[in-house]
Amino acid sequence: MEVGVGIIGLGNVGSGTLQILTENARSIEEKLGFPLRVKVVCSRSVHKKSLALDGAVLLTTDWRDVVADPEVDIVAELVGGTGVAAEIIQESFTRHKSVVTANKELMAARGPELWQTAIAAGVNLAMEASVAGGIPIHSVLREGIAGDRVTGLFGILNGTSNFILTEIERSNASFDSVLSEAQRLGYAEADPSADVDGLDARAKLAILAALAFGEKLTPADIFAEGIRRILPVDFEYAHQLRHTIRLLCSARQSANGLLLSVRPSLIPFSAILSKVTGAYNAIWVQGLYGEDTFYHGRGAGARPTGVAVVSDLMKVAREIRFGSPDRVSPFAHERLGEYRPLPITEFESPYYLRFRVEDRPGIIADLAGILARHQISLDAVLQLPTENWRDLPFVITTVPAREQAIREAVSEMKHAAYLLESPLAMPMERGF
Amino acid sequence: MEVGVGIIGLGNVGSGTLQILTENARSIEEKLGFPLRVKVVCSRSVHKKSLALDGAVLLTTDWRDVVADPEVDIVAELVGGTGVAAEIIQESFTRHKSVVTANKELMAARGPELWQTAIAAGVNLAMEASVAGGIPIHSVLREGIAGDRVTGLFGILNGTSNFILTEIERSNASFDSVLSEAQRLGYAEADPSADVDGLDARAKLAILAALAFGEKLTPADIFAEGIRRILPVDFEYAHQLRHTIRLLCSARQSANGLLLSVRPSLIPFSAILSKVTGAYNAIWVQGLYGEDTFYHGRGAGARPTGVAVVSDLMKVAREIRFGSPDRVSPFAHERLGEYRPLPITEFESPYYLRFRVEDRPGIIADLAGILARHQISLDAVLQLPTENWRDLPFVITTVPAREQAIREAVSEMKHAAYLLESPLAMPMERGF
Numbered sequence: 031m032e033v034g035v036g037i038i039g040l041g042n043v044g045s046g047t048l049q050i051l052t053e054n055a056r057s058i059e060e061k062l063g064f065p066l067r068v069k070v071v072c073s074r075s076v077h078k079k080s081l082a083l084d085g086a087v088l089l090t091t092d093w094r095d096v097v098a099d100p101e102v103d104i105v106a107e108l109v110g111g112t113g114v115a116a117e118i119i120q121e122s123f124t125r126h127k128s129v130v131t132a133n134k135e136l137m138a139a140r141g142p143e144l145w146q147t148a149i150a151a152g153v154n155l156a157m158e159a160s161v162a163g164g165i166p167i168h169s170v171l172r173e174g175i176a177g178d179r180v181t182g183l184f185g186i187l188n189g190t191s192n193f194i195l196t197e198i199e200r201s202n203a204s205f206d207s208v209l210s211e212a213q214r215l216g217y218a219e220a221d222p223s224a225d226v227d228g229l230d231a232r233a234k235l236a237i238l239a240a241l242a243f244g245e246k247l248t249p250a251d252i253f254a255e256g257i258r259r260i261l262p263v264d265f266e267y268a269h270q271l272r273h274t275i276r277l278l279c280s281a282r283q284s285a286n287g288l289l290l291s292v293r294p295s296l297i298p299f300s301a302i303l304s305k306v307t308g309a310y311n312a313i314w315v316q317g318l319y320g321e322d323t324f325y326h327g328r329g330a331g332a333r334p335t336g337v338a339v340v341s342d343l344m345k346v347a348r349e350i351r352f353g354s355p356d357r358v359s360p361f362a363h364e365r366l367g368e369y370r371p372l373p374i375t376e377f378e379s380p381y382y383l384r385f386r387v388e389d390r391p392g393i394i395a396d397l398a399g400i401l402a403r404h405q406i407s408l409d410a411v412l413q414l415p416t417e418n419w420r421d422l423p424f425v426i427t428t429v430p431a432r433e434q435a436i437r438e439a440v441s442e443m444k445h446a447a448y449l450l451e452s453p454l455a456m457p458m459e460r461g462f
Numbered sequence: 463m464e465v466g467v468g469i470i471g472l473g474n475v476g477s478g479t480l481q482i483l484t485e486n487a488r489s490i491e492e493k494l495g496f497p498l499r500v501k502v503v504c505s506r507s508v509h510k511k512s513l514a515l516d517g518a519v520l521l522t523t524d525w526r527d528v529v530a531d532p533e534v535d536i537v538a539e540l541v542g543g544t545g546v547a548a549e550i551i552q553e554s555f556t557r558h559k560s561v562v563t564a565n566k567e568l569m570a571a572r573g574p575e576l577w578q579t580a581i582a583a584g585v586n587l588a589m590e591a592s593v594a595g596g597i598p599i600h601s602v603l604r605e606g607i608a609g610d611r612v613t614g615l616f617g618i619l620n621g622t623s624n625f626i627l628t629e630i631e632r633s634n635a636s637f638d639s640v641l642s643e644a645q646r647l648g649y650a651e652a653d654p655s656a657d658v659d660g661l662d663a664r665a666k667l668a669i670l671a672a673l674a675f676g677e678k679l680t681p682a683d684i685f686a687e688g689i690r691r692i693l694p695v696d697f698e699y700a701h702q703l704r705h706t707i708r709l710l711c712s713a714r715q716s717a718n719g720l721l722l723s724v725r726p727s728l729i730p731f732s733a734i735l736s737k738v739t740g741a742y743n744a745i746w747v748q749g750l751y752g753e754d755t756f757y758h759g760r761g762a763g764a765r766p767t768g769v770a771v772v773s774d775l776m777k778v779a780r781e782i783r784f785g786s787p788d789r790v791s792p793f794a795h796e797r798l799g800e801y802r803p804l805p806i807t808e809f810e811s812p813y814y815l816r817f818r819v820e821d822r823p824g825i826i827a828d829l830a831g832i833l834a835r836h837q838i839s840l841d842a843v844l845q846l847p848t849e850n851w852r853d854l855p856f857v858i859t860t861v862p863a864r865e866q867a868i869r870e871a872v873s874e875m876k877h878a879a880y881l882l883e884s885p886l887a888m889p890m891e892r893g894f
Contacts, residue, residue: 050609050751057611060676061604063790158606164752166606172493173605174590174598177482177772179489244492302737302758319482320596320769323759326734328752337752340609353785358495 032065033347036096038118039108040073043132043159046336047106051343052082058344066347069101097121104346106339107131112139119144123151128350130342132159132335138233138249141240142361149359154349156342161234162187162311164327164334166341171241172360175320180242182282182316184462187234189309189329190218190225191257191277195294196307199274202262217309227256228292231279235292239281242315243288245369246362253374255293259454264384267412267425268296271382271458274304278459282316287370289377296382296458302326303462314462322462375434379457380409383426383440386450389419393448397426404439406431421450427458464497465779468528470550471540472505475564475591478768479538483775484514490776498779501533529553536778538771539563544571551576555583560782562774564591564767570665570681573672574793581791586781588774593666594619594743596759596766598773603673604792607752612674614714614748616894619666621741621761622650622657623689623709627726628739631706634694649741659688660724663711667724671713674747675720677801678794685806687725691886696816699844699857700728703814703890706736710891714748719802721809728814728890734758735894746894754894807866811889812841815858815872818882821851825880829858836871838863853882859890 035051037044051058051068059065070088071081077089088099093109096102097118105122107129109115115133122129129148131137136144137160148155158168162185171180186192190212197208209226212218224230232254240247257277268275278295281288297304302324306312311329316322328334387393398408406428413424428436436455444452467483469476483490483500491497502520503513509521520531525541528534529550537554539561541547547565554561561580563569568576569592580587590600594617603612618624622644629640641658644650656662664686672679689709700707710727713720729736734756738744743761748754760766819825830840838860845856860868868887876884 046751054609054611054751057676058609061608061790164755166602166755169601169606170598173773173777174601175769175773176493176776177486177490178769179486244489302734305734305737317769319478319486319765321760321763321766323596323598323757325755325757327755331753333751334753337607337610337749341605341607344608345605358493 032067033350034067034069034101034103035106035343036070036072036099036102036104037068037106037108038072038093038096039110040071040076040079041108042332043335043339044073044108046332047108047339048081050333050336050340054340058340062344062347064351066343070096070099072096093118094121097125097127102127103350104128104130104343106343107133108339110135112136116140119155120147123147123153126151126153128154128156128346130156130339130346132339133157134160134233134237138236141237142246142359142363145359145361146363154346156346157237158342159335159338161237162313162327163330163338165311165313165325166338167238167313167325168241169341170325171238175315175317175323178317178320180315181318183238183242183280183313184303185235185238185279185311185313186276186303186306187279187311187329188225188228188231188277189311190222191228191231192306192311193217193309194226195257195260195275195277198260198262199265204262205258205260226258228254228277231277231292235279235281235290238313239288239290240362241360242281243283243369244362244366245288246365247290247371251371252290252292254291257294260294261423263414263423264454266414267384268382270412271296271427272299273297273458274299275456276303276306283369284372284376287372289374290371291374291377294456296456298460301462316462375432375437377433377457378430379459380430381428381436382456382458383428384423384454385426386421386423387448388450389422390448396446397443400439400442401426401428404435406435406439464499465782466499466501466533466535467538467775468502468504468531468534468536469500469538469540470504470525470528471542472503472508472511473540474764475767475771476505476540478764479540479771480513482765482768482772486772490772494776494779496783498775502528502531504528525550526553529557529559534559535782536560536562536775538775539565540771542567544568548572551587552579555579555585558583558585560586560588560778562588562771562778564771565589566592566662566665566669570668573669574678574791574795577791577793578795586778588778589669590774591767591770593669594745594759595762595770597743597745597757598770599670599745599757600673601773602757603670607747607749607755610749610752612747613750615670615674615712615745616735617667617670617711617743617745618708618735618738619711619743619761620657620660620663620709621743622654623663624738624743625649625741626658627689627692627707627709630692630694631697636694637690637692658690660686660709663709663724667711667713667722670745671720671722672794673792674713675715675801676794676798677720678797679722679803683803684722684724686723689726692726693855695846695855696886698846699816700814702844703728703859704731705729705890706731707888708735708738715801716804716808719804721806722803723806723809726888728888730892733894748894807864807869809865809889810862811891812862813860813868814888814890815860816855816886817858818853818855819880820882821854822880828878829875832871832874833858833860836867838867838871
């Protein structure tokens with residue numbers, strides 16, 4: 031009558047999952063109509079942890095004990111990474127066990143292939159926890175609005191970089207000092223690259239866009255730029271323009287395919303996405319029929335991500351108990367073409383261009399001349415009062431222009447003697 | 463291989479549903495792995511409509527033709543109301559057909575009972591479209607965050623009243639003139655009572671709170687107050703307090719049970735819920751483990767609500783095709799008690815009290831005296847500049863007080879000769 035669960039990995043997510051499965055067991059059983067029972071827990075340090083489990087739960091340091099256990103119907107792979115995690119999943123499928131995973135790297139890189147294996151084995155592979163832990167976005171895309179056709183998906187999918195941007199905005203401190211503080215508080219890792227360079231967000235966007243558009247996509251299809259170059263003064267200029275700055279993930283349908291990017295972008299105050307602060311995540315989905323929907327919640331954390339794992343376990347358990355033999359992969363197995371990824375240079379938008387210069391006469395004329403040669407029209411020139419003529423930041427905004435033209439213009443500007451660093455170009459987002 | 467659908471009712475939602483099922487058929491089939499086919503369409507005026515359907519679709523004016531058709535596996539009840547709709551659902555169950563409905567009145571009033579009948583008949587009853595059309599909140603509560611335990615649910619669930627409040631806020635026009643304009647534009651009905659008196663929102667909250675807390679609840683358990691008394695000046699005072707005003711639906715767990723209400727409330731600018739404008743709906747869910755999640759989208763409309771119906775049809779079709787015999791009602795069949803509804807007089811909050819007076823000396827002293835006798839402490843007294851001493855609106859805010867005490871104080875104030883109307887009391891919401 032019951033369905034048995036094996037948990038592999040007792041880090042942050044594994045601990046949260048185990049806590050919820052234990053504490054909330056009665057409510058889970060009421061909703062399912064049968065119990066969901068933890069049978070085996072595996073972690074390298076499982077014997078050193080003090081776990082509030084009843085004696086019937088087997089503790090092991092070898093994941094093979096979990097996968098081999100005949101009482102385990104579903105394996106929760108909460109190890110992460112693309113090494114042993116892939117082995118665990120493959121071996122679970124071989125033994126006809128369904129898998130619930132929180133592994134974004136693996137699903138972004140090998141989701142389609144693993145799903146094919148799952149279908150061949152007649153089992154399930156659930157991955158709600160792999161993106162935006164606290165937000166049930168997989169469930170929304172695969173069930174809640176399954177009848178719609180997605181035309182655009184925009185997200186703030188990396189809590190660490192959103193926390194850093196929000197702190198720069200709030201405190202006017204530099205990227206480096208906010209990053210150090212975030213590392214001290216444990217909000218950012220010692221090597222922050224995956225978060226602040228947009229790689230973590232890119233893997234998540236690859237998964238969501240693949241689900242939303244039914245196209246085969248990998249992180250390599252997505253243009254990514256991080257937040258290291260954002261200065262406090264960028265927020266001052268953005269605020270003057272009634273915008274904020276966020277690391278925006280976007281996947282939008284255009285006439286010929288998909289435009290995919292992760293990059294710092296200006297978001298208008300009028301958009302709800304501009305209200306996403308701190309370590310929160312959010313996703314804005316545009317549907318052809320259902321119009322705009324918006325989802326907001328914790329991006330990570332032991333318990334919010336644990337809710338995603340447990341909700342997936344419940345869904346998979348229902349299927350096991352009631353039988354649903356034929357599954358359809360949420361991933362396209364091969365590239366279909368209708369939504370092929372386009373080069374980001376085809377993207378068109380108004381742009382925010384921020385310059386740092388050593389002041390002298392003729393700079394605006396020079397920059398405006400370069401923009402004109404690339405057929406880019408200026409919208410506004412903004413310069414906040416300053417007394418430091420040696421390092422003067424100012425901003426030019428443009429009317430809608432092609433990323434290609436902006437890149438060529440920026441590349442031509444880069445060598446001007448008055449520039450202290452290469453111009454920073456960010457799209458000014460509209461439409462949500 | 464295919465699953466057959468019968469549609470009863472071709473109003474707004476029925477037309478949207480039919481359009482999506484037809485236009486989006488290929489995408490739906492790809493996601494399901496089998497076709498979802500419209501077999502019969504029923505409406506009183508079906509022969510007068512120009513429908514883009516292939517000749518194999520049977521058109522009828524008698525709903526019994528739909529329910530009796532052996533090719534129909536799922537009946538979409540899109541008639542609304544509690545009369546014939548209930549008959550349609552009962553008769554579908556008798557014939558072992560699952561039902562998808564958009565009927566909030568019926569589900570709020572008789573959901574638990576109808577679900578018991580569905581389970582006895584071994585069929586499904588899906589109702590995503592009954593609340594907040596464009597937002598997949600049923601899917602979220604029943605699947606996406608099923609592993610969590612909800613501790614609070616707050617929503618803006620009536621698009622018409624939110625549109626009216628937003629317009630009063632934007633244009634400074636009176637309730638009556640905005641309502642007339644809304645009626646002219648077709649955003650409000652000739653008899654606006656269900657919308658502006660909070661009854662529509664109350665039925666929706668009854669459904670969502672029942673699902674979220676697993677308790678048997680009906681609209682009668684929920685305190686409801688409408689928006690007719692809101693003046694433009696209330697927004698001016700609210701803005702001074704860094705709040706806006708919305709018709710807020712709330713269901714919150716307290717020590718002894720549930721506090722349930724639909725009422726105009728002050729919402730701080732810092733809360734994302736304050737950004738919900740026009741005909742949008744939104745829901746803020748507090749979870750014990752997953753913390754706060756937020757959902758925002760169209761509250762109504764042919765196509766957004768159609769997406770909800772079609773997504774439900776897909777879910778039910780999967781079950782029919784793959785077999786899931788044992789179902790668990792999302793509704794409690796009898797009152798369980800753990801989350802019993804409490805009298806709203808037990809609610810505690812800071813309050814906004816707005817007075818309209820004919821000015822004379824001693825008014826503040828008198829009102830402050832009454833509040834003091836009821837053990838209510840003042841937080842602030844606000845008075846905008848005016849020259850109309852004959853109808854002077856001003857505001858007193860309180861520190862947290864019991865609704866019971868506020869009611870007693872207001873009742874005592876009501877008879878003061880200087881008051882032009884009974885004081886308006888609204889809670890100032892915190893915590894999201």
